[in-house]
Amino acid sequence: xxxxxxxxxxxxxxxxxxxxxxxxxxxxxxxxxxxxxxxxxxxxxxxxxxxxxxxxxxxxxxxxxxxxxxxxxxxxxxxxxxxxxxxxxxxxxxxxxxxxxxxxxxxxxxxxxxxxxxxxxxxxxxxxxxxxxxxxxxxxxxxxxxxxxxxxxxxxxxxxxxxxxxxxxxxxxxxxxxxxxxxxxxxxxxxxxxxxxxxxxxxxxxxxx
Amino acid sequence: xxxxxxxxxxxxxxxxxxxxxxxxxxxxxxxxxxxxxxxxxxxxxxxxxxxxxxxxxxxxxxxxxxxxxxxxxxxxxxxxxxxxxxxxxxxxxxxxxxxxxxxxxxxxxxxxxxxxxxxxxxxxxxxxxxxxxxxxxxxxxxxxxxxxxxxxxxxxxx
Numbered sequence: 001x002x003x004x005x006x007x008x009x010x011x012x013x014x015x016x017x018x019x020x021x022x023x024x025x026x027x028x029x030x031x032x033x034x035x036x037x038x039x040x041x042x043x044x045x046x047x048x049x050x051x052x053x054x055x056x057x058x059x060x061x062x063x064x065x066x067x068x069x070x071x072x073x074x075x076x077x078x079x080x081x082x083x084x085x086x087x088x089x090x091x092x093x094x095x096x097x098x099x100x101x102x103x104x105x106x107x108x109x110x111x112x113x114x115x116x117x118x119x120x121x122x123x124x125x126x127x128x129x130x131x132x133x134x135x136x137x138x139x140x141x142x143x144x145x146x147x148x149x150x151x152x153x154x155x156x157x158x159x160x161x162x163x164x165x166x167x168x169x170x171x172x173x174x175x176x177x178x179x180x181x182x183x184x185x186x187x188x189x190x191x192x193x194x195x196x197x198x199x200x201x202x203x204x205x206x207x208x209x
Numbered sequence: 210x211x212x213x214x215x216x217x218x219x220x221x222x223x224x225x226x227x228x229x230x231x232x233x234x235x236x237x238x239x240x241x242x243x244x245x246x247x248x249x250x251x252x253x254x255x256x257x258x259x260x261x262x263x264x265x266x267x268x269x270x271x272x273x274x275x276x277x278x279x280x281x282x283x284x285x286x287x288x289x290x291x292x293x294x295x296x297x298x299x300x301x302x303x304x305x306x307x308x309x310x311x312x313x314x315x316x317x318x319x320x321x322x323x324x325x326x327x328x329x330x331x332x333x334x335x336x337x338x339x340x341x342x343x344x345x346x347x348x349x350x351x352x353x354x355x356x357x358x359x360x361x362x363x364x365x366x367x
Contacts, residue, residue, distance in 0.1 A: 034254035039246040047242050052233040065241060072249040080256035139229050146229075161226035162233050189219050 025094055032079035043072060046093070050100045056146070057104050058111070067107060071100045083204040093165065094172035103171075145195040153188035156181055 030038035050071055055064035075096060146154060159165045159173070167185075171178040312366075 023362065031249070032253060034257060035248050036250045039250040039253070040242070043242045043246040043249065047245055048234040050234065051236060051241070052230060057235055059250065061237065065236065065238060068241075068243045069248055072245050076249040076252035077256045080253040085358045105328050138225065138230060142225055142229050146226075157226060161223070162230040186219070192222060193218060 028079060028092060031076070032082070034076075034080070039076070040074070043209050046096055047072070049163040049165075050097070053097070053100060053158055054107075056143075056158050056162050057108055063107060067100070067103045071096070071103055074099055074103075091172055093169045097163065097165065097169075097173050098160070141196060141199055142192070145192050145199065148195050149188055149191055153184055153191060156185050157188050157192070160185060 027041055031042055037117070047068060051068045054063055054067045055186050058064055058066050058067075062155050146157060149157070155174070156170065160167070165173070167178050167181055170181055
């Protein structure tokens, strides 16, 4: 029996987005028409990855959720206004994350201009996870160390490990050669190790006092 | 090949970063994805272009461009035709106006002169001035202002 709409994959692939362009193109085409199932599939594949990038920068899970919703709404408006003219050529992910990066950047600028309450400056905001992880663990240390990296290095690490983008997709997004990004990623890991080592020494000195 | 120590350390750190990513991607809101998908689907439906005959033809860029060119071109042609017609008419009007202005100046000068002569004639009758006194030579006035001569003009003495 022929089916009127394409069958979508149940889960987003791990470690990047190797969706064949044709399959993704079909999903996007349906989404452009307002198909709820298509949007559910796109949000399943990309929603949390966008959320993670926003939260890593803003340290505010509510703001990260709002931004994520705003990104997908903007995407929906852009796709629908093209009236079926969108052609998937393997750049959808870069397109989506470009919208997300712009939104996060704008929100970060707004927050710089206004003072942030102390309750929002450190860690998550009243989430159950924050309550469970009251003591700083190694991932908290890692997150703090990541925040100390220069912006270009931090961005590559966040897009690679938090947003699960491939280096090729990151190169598309940032319009930089892949070799440059690989070198930057390697340099960022080296700096992170150094920051973590310094942090460990400081902690040992504090506990030893 | 034995991996270098930093390669081993890089791999460990990358695995830690992957775990951090997994934690950052978790949201406390169970309806997070459903809410966003619904909002996006609604936005797409609201933004869908209006169609005519089942085709969103006016959303096509090339159609809009062609329509814009036609409108601008039509307005431009109409403006040009009107202005071209007006230029010819205005030229004739301006030339005629200049002729009329010259004629008017000449007539006014003559009328003023006649008026001045008339006043002088009335004045000469009252003053019983000798004949011929009122026949002024218009050239007397010259180009200078007749009111002020080299010795000034004293109205009291007139």
